[in-house]
Amino acid sequence: MKPAIITGVVVTKSGVSLMARCVGATGSPITQATLSSIGVTVSDITNVANLGTFTPSISASVFNSLQQSDPRWTLDSAIAPGPDGLWGYNWLYTIPATTFPLTTLTAANITADPLNYQADVVWTPVSGEQFRAVFRWQVIPAFG
Numbered sequence: 001m002k003p004a005i006i007t008g009v010v011v012t013k014s015g016v017s018l019m020a021r022c023v024g025a026t027g028s029p030i031t032q033a034t035l036s037s038i039g040v041t042v043s044d045i046t047n048v049a050n051l052g053t054f055t056p057s058i059s060a061s062v063f064n065s066l067q068q069s070d071p072r073w074t075l076d077s078a079i080a081p082g083p084d085g086l087w088g089y090n091w092l093y094t095i096p097a098t099t100f101p102l103t104t105l106t107a108a109n110i111t112a113d114p115l116n117y118q119a120d121v122v123w124t125p126v127s128g129e130q131f132r133a134v135f136r137w138q139v140i141p142a143f144g
Contacts, residue, residue, distance in 0.1 A: 008137040015097040018119055018135050019073055019089045021066065021082065024126045028088050031064045037124045038062075039126075042099055045136075046115045051100065056093045063090045094126040095119060100139070 010016050018040070022030045038061060040054040066088030067073065076087040100117075119135040 003090045006088045008135075009138045009140060011140045013097055013100050013102045015102075016073065016119070016135075017072075017118075017122065017138065018091075018093050018095065020121075020133055021075075021084075021086065021089050022062075022091045022123060022131075022133070023084070024120070024125055024131070027084075028124060029066060029086070030062060032058050032062045033044070033064075034125055036126050037125055038093075039122045039124075040093060040095070040096055041120045043118050043120070044115060045118045046113075051117070052095075054091075054093075054095065059093055061093045066090050077100075091123075093121075096144065116142070 024030050024034055030057060036056050039055045039111050040057060042051040042054070043049065044051055048075065052137065066086060068078070068088035070089070070092075071087050075089075078087055081087040113128040115138070117137055117139055121133045122130050123132070
């Protein structure tokens with residue numbers, strides 16, 4: 001199986017919503033009852049720095065049915081389902097904006113390459129092996 005790397009662009013000092021359709025070892029979408037824990041580690045991969053570790057609540061981040069009416073989900077739809085024939089997401093977690101530093105305006109950082117951040121997510125099922133996804137995004141600086 002090809003590892004999942006989800007990419008995007010985010011304005012710095014903004015909360016970052018991570019969304020995915022997660023399936024377990026059987027190929028069926030996960031539900032709250034199939035998981036024992038979730039861990040999220042956020043890193044600044046440009047400067048090699050850990051920005052924080054989170055343990056999202058299963059009941060608040062995992063949906064027992066695919067969410068199909070959220071306009072933020074644009075990966076697939078009823079008209080164009082995913083390769084698995086499904087559409088929608090069943091996992092959503094927002095990394096708090098306070099996790100990310102505000103950029104100070106300087107001549108040097110106006111033209112600097114954007115920062116790259118990464119969130120590594122680990123789902124631990126009630127039975128079986130852990131599974132992971134990686135979310136990466138570039139940060140557009142905000143100066144105030």
